[in-house]
Amino acid sequence: MVEVKEFWRWKEYNWKNPDIQWKDAAVITAGVDVGSVSSQAVVMCDNEIYAFANMRTGSDSPNGALNAMKWALEDTGMTLDDIHCKVGTGYGRVNVPFADRAITEIACHAKGANYMYGPTVRTIMDMGGQDCKAIRCDEKGKVVSFLMNDKCAAGTGRGMESFASLLGVSIEEVGELSLQVEEEPPPVSNTCVVFAKTEATGLLRSGWSTEKVLAAYCSAMAHRVVSLLERIGMEEDFAITGGIAKNVGVVSRLEKELGVKALKPRYDTQIAGAMGAALFAKALVEKGENR
Amino acid sequence: MIANYGYKDGSGDFFISIDTNKCMECEEKPCMEACPAGILEKFADDYNDVVVGVKEEHRKKIKYSCAECKPASGKRNLACQAACKPDAIAHTW
Numbered sequence: 476m477v478e479v480k481e482f483w484r485w486k487e488y489n490w491k492n493p494d495i496q497w498k499d500a501a502v503i504t505a506g507v508d509v510g511s512v513s514s515q516a517v518v519m520c521d522n523e524i525y526a527f528a529n530m531r532t533g534s535d536s537p538n539g540a541l542n543a544m545k546w547a548l549e550d551t552g553m554t555l556d557d558i559h560c561k562v563g564t565g566y567g568r569v570n571v572p573f574a575d576r577a578i579t580e581i582a583c584h585a586k587g588a589n590y591m592y593g594p595t596v597r598t599i600m601d602m603g604g605q606d607c608k609a610i611r612c613d614e615k616g617k618v619v620s621f622l623m624n625d626k627c628a629a630g631t632g633r634g635m636e637s638f639a640s641l642l643g644v645s646i647e648e649v650g651e652l653s654l655q656v657e658e659e660p661p662p663v664s665n666t667c668v669v670f671a672k673t674e675a676t677g678l679l680r681s682g683w684s685t686e687k688v689l690a691a692y693c694s695a696m697a698h699r700v701v702s703l704l705e706r707i708g709m710e711e712d713f714a715i716t717g718g719i720a721k722n723v724g725v726v727s728r729l730e731k732e733l734g735v736k737a738l739k740p741r742y743d744t745q746i747a748g749a750m751g752a753a754l755f756a757k758a759l760v761e762k763g764e765n766r
Numbered sequence: 767m768i769a770n771y772g773y774k775d776g777s778g779d780f781f782i783s784i785d786t787n788k789c790m791e792c793e794e795k796p797c798m799e800a801c802p803a804g805i806l807e808k809f810a811d812d813y814n815d816v817v818v819g820v821k822e823e824h825r826k827k828i829k830y831s832c833a834e835c836k837p838a839s840g841k842r843n844l845a846c847q848a849a850c851k852p853d854a855i856a857h858t859w
């Protein structure tokens with residue numbers, strides 16, 4: 476049988492902090508970020524990350540939320556009932572059956588980035604599965620201004636997945652490969668994924684290498700989000716969250732165009748939203764508003 | 767908070783910016799009634815402040831939702847802005 480390679484497939488995994496005994500924690504909270512492409516669940520014990528899972532959402536978001544949560548809790552002995560407050564976020568946030576509250580991904584990404592990168596972060600570019608969000612926040616991670624572009628898949632993880640499939644390159648190698656060009660090509664002119672794919676096919680036929688086409692696409696993605704950042708006003712420190720933050724080809728071009736370096740993440744950038752949701756859950760417990 | 771609702775596409779930037787710090791102090795929220803297309807709604811945001819935003823179903827077609835107030839020829843009449851004394855609403859197009 477011929478093996479069909481899934482070039483778009485990124486690594487799904489779960490993680491548990493071996494240094495934390497959850498039974499000793501005073502407050503246990505969880506955040507679940509259900510996006511159209513991926514879902515993440517983060518469990519925090521007294522504001523420390525205890526466990527998380529990062530996986531594809533699948534076709535139904537209530538199950539996506541539960542699956543992510545179950546996977547984060549795998550081999551921990553913890554059940555949903557042990558968690559004092561659970562907050563849902565993301566596109567499917569209203570479909571998290573076990574959540575005590577739903578909070579927008581904008582507020583959760585700001586809160587999560589504040590924790591992940593520290594209180595100096597003022598501008599966040601979330602490049603997620605299906606949309607891009609430019610967010611400005613204060614030193615507490617409270618949103619000061621935001622702008623979201625979810626009208627088309629250009630500049631998003633879904634766009635990058637379909638591009639990786641088209642070129643037959645593993646999505647995790649796209650960024651590195653895109654940097655293996657002697658000279659930076661002009662960005663693909665079309666930001667719409669459908670047209671960009673047609674354009675890429677034409678460029679390959681005309682003799683461009685795969686690396687060069689990838690460089691042109693990563694460059695177009697970076698250029699597209701720069702305009703969102705310009706609209707809300709760029710202020711340092713700057714951080715990127717979401718799956719595209721792992722693509723060095725987009726990140727380095729974005730940094731070059733902006734003339735600023737993005738902060739280095741301490742955690743998986745895809746869990747920023749779920750992390751923020753878990754932090755909101757902790758605040759709700761402290762205010763006695765968790766049920 | 768400055769909340770920007772709308773989108774950017776090949777034909778331009780179409781965003782409505784709302785300064786929610788002003789909305790939370792605005793009791794009557796007259797912009798909602800004034801908008802002929804009914805695209806504005808009142809809600810409690812993530813920080814529990816009662817503010818105004820653009821309804822979800824209009825965010826990806828805002829250029830068309832606001833077309834009545836912005837005729838291609840003739841005078842623009844942005845009823846939302848006219849009703850908003852604190853000057854909290856701005857349009858990018």
Ligand code: SF4
Pocket residue numbers: 784788789790792794795796797798817818849850851852853854855
């Ligand atoms: S009238 Fe102006 S300040 Fe009042 S709710 Fe509407 S946009 Fe906000």
Ligand code: SF4
Pocket residue numbers: 800801802803804805806831832833834835843844845846847
């Ligand atoms: S421009 Fe007109 S249609 Fe658009 S929000 Fe303002 S009042 Fe409503």
